Amino acid sequence: MYRILAKTTLTPVTTEYLIEAPEVARQAKAGQFVVLRVHEQGERIPLTIADYDREAGTITVVAQEIGSSTLRLKSLEVGDSLASFTGPLGRPTEIEPDGTVVLVGGGLGIAPIYPICRTLREAGNHVIAIIGARSGELLFWEDKMREVTDELIVVTDDGSYARKALVTEPLKELLESREIDRVWGIGPAIMMKFVTLTTKPYGVETIVSLNSIMVDGTGMCGACRVVVGGRTFFACVDGPEFDGHQVDWDLLLSRQRYYVEEEQRALELFQQSSQQAESQETSRS
Amino acid sequence: MTNRKPNQIPRQPMPAQPPEERRHNFDEVAQGYTIEMAIDEAMRCLQCRNPRCVDGCPVQVRIPEFIKALRDGDMWEAVEMLKDKNSLPAICGRVCPQESQCEAECIVGLRGEPVAIGRLERFVADWEQQQGVREPEAAPKREERVAVIGSGPASLTAAGDLAKMGYRVEILEALHEPGGVLVYGIPEFRLPKAVVAAEINYLEKLGVEIRYNVVIGKLYTLSELQEKYDAVFLGTGAGLPIMMNIPGENLNGVYSANELLTRVNLMKAFRFPEWDTPVRVGSKVAVVGAGNVAMDAARSSLRLGADEVHIVYRRSRDEVPARHEEVEHAEEEGIIFDFLTNPIEVLGDENGTVSGLRCIRMELGEPDESGRRRPIPIKGSEFEMEMDTVIMALGTRPNPLVFSDAEGLERSRRGTVVADTDTGRTTLERVWAGGDIVTGSATVISAMGAGRVAANDIDAYLREEEQPWDTERAAASA
Ligand SMILES: Cc1cc2nc3c(=O)[nH]c(=O)nc-3n(C[C@H](O)[C@H](O)[C@H](O)COP(=O)(O)OP(=O)(O)OC[C@H]3O[C@@H](n4cnc5c(N)ncnc54)[C@H](O)[C@@H]3O)c2cc1C
Ligand SMILES: Cc1cc2nc3c(=O)[nH]c(=O)nc-3n(C[C@H](O)[C@H](O)[C@H](O)COP(=O)(O)OP(=O)(O)OC[C@H]3O[C@@H](n4cnc5c(N)ncnc54)[C@H](O)[C@@H]3O)c2cc1C
């Protein structure tokens, strides 16, 4: 179960996985996520459902390698199986025919906005997407995104590819020049915060997907607590999507950092053990 | 030995790891009787003709019978007597609140200390487990399929009983391990996971299929299960943590007890970094609440390296709801109890991390609905304690996730499912429920008992002995 059917390197730090999970695929909707364990001793990590194919019975996830679990995931090969894979979790994106919508995907955020763009478009919206990354080599799925949007704007922070700008710049231009009905911003917390600051003066509803630290993903532990509009919510069951203008960003950012020391330790340990494994490989051959 | 009078034998103490040692490890604290101790303790039982102890047990375990068999050295007979009513004795012997159930009623306890029924139960059950996994008797197979949602004690019991009756049983569990609270909540040092694993192993031998990572309400809805299966048992417990709603509760370093215990027990964070999941408790920890969950969180914190652990409880020692043994063990290990103290704010530092707990002193007033004296804050008695971790152990409610698309399933105001206590039937046809999801957080033995009641009624229903479905009846038991 939960076999990796395909694995594609998208950028030097992001990998796409096609996973055999027919039951999850049957129910998956845009905006939802899965919680998986890479190996038996592994932690439960949440990843957004970046795509699903009900007929083929597959789920696509895209992971950025930032620590031990995502690096260990990358070390798996096609044909290997995950230790566990639970989903679909969280509430699906609320899809309505709003008119003209803008979806902003920063860095890894491109993956989660893809299925939302597709579904919004199927519901009859005019879909504009802005995707951006620090540099051109970190950008992915440009072609795939073009297929599910009416307009696609590509930017990089350093100008190494396409237009040199932060994602908020074209967003502001759109808000200035066009009637925009709703905005989605998905990516690192700090980027989402700036997207909401950009839309705020225009009074345009802005949805964000909160990536707080999770354990079970089913509402049982409260690790994922976030504050929205002064009230506490469990992001895994009440979200992950919330009204971005109401989010307590400082709290989210601080709670995301709680385990940095432990994460660093786990990362070093993982790197040591994979180096050892490698040097044993080379000495044998 | 045999010619000693029962009343001349003292209650046999439970051998335990010394407090100094055990506060640094997750190994089981209580180590179990030797055969000599067990027989001596069994001798203390008067074999009452009208055994009051049995009335004290929520499932009426045949206490004098199993104790007699043990005393006579007929161990298999003891096992059989014990398991006639209790399918999880190795677990109940360890975690039942005996002092308020069977042992509270024991006649010997009137003039001295009651017979240690729980410890004897554990002894017999452990003996059985040491014999290796039992080969279950093959029951005549039946065609009907039963879905059992969740894998806590209610579900394990229902599944086991139904499988023995020959039904095709599937357990659908949200997490990646079976056992419910027995595995993610109650720590290893109180209930070794190997004890639970042995029960699971037995269920699998009975032919029960266990499917993990299946979240009902998400992957399948209750109404889909109703269509696919002949009967559905809902045993999803009460897993949603209650928070206090005081300022500072979302600071880094504030955990629900569920989070801390899940990280430690299910995810094995006490073995980080060999296991990937981290957990962090600082040197000074406050646990709010005084139930079993609070004791488990406090004692786990100690074992994770905290120097000073407080139990902060708004009532007094007399109202502490935890098992006596756990409170005793916690005190021996050096846990500090702050009674008549209620937190009003969690204090934080500039990084958004807990730095202290602001509390107010309480006094006891008139008894409230629960019959316990109501704690009232004493004006002007606020004070601060320095802390770097705060754990909320204030209780839990049923997790509503399972109820999406469960129209017609009646629930109480507290979010529990309404079910007929005699049958387990809910207001939804062919859906039974039992355990914490019906009662709110209760006990392992009551969950087990509810699982058994439901299994019997499912059998009666599927054999068409107890039909039709009377929705009114379930609703009446609300
Ligand atoms: C709803 C949701 C959807 C997500 N979708 C994606 C996605 O599609 N692709 C992707 O690459 N990442 C996604 N993430 C983030 C991803 O879960 C973390 O990057 C991953 O857990 C990091 O694990 P690690 O061991 O590799 O890194 P670590 O070194 O353990 O952690 C690095 C950082 O990741 C975050 N993190 C760590 N553990 C968790 C956890 N259990 N839950 C959430 N965040 C954690 C923390 O902020 C931490 O500082 C999502 C998170 C959430 C909550
Ligand atoms: C820390 C702690 C210590 C305790 N100590 C004691 C003690 O010493 N003595 C005692 O008698 N009692 C104790 N209790 C209480 C006792 O454990 C519970 O009353 C008992 O476990 C309830 O059993 P249950 O079968 O109803 O549910 P649970 O044990 O809660 O099991 C429910 C199961 O359902 C699963 N589930 C939930 N939602 C879904 C879903 N949507 N789909 C699929 N599966 C789902 C859960 O993952 C879980 O595995 C303690 C509880 C805790 C938390």
Ligand code: SF4
């Ligand atoms: S099941 Fe619990 S209450 Fe009943 S006899 Fe055993 S220990 Fe006592």
Ligand code: SF4
């Ligand atoms: S009441 Fe006490 S003495 Fe009497 S049968 Fe029960 S355990 Fe034995």
Ligand code: FES
């Ligand atoms: S991750 Fe545990 S409640 Fe949300």
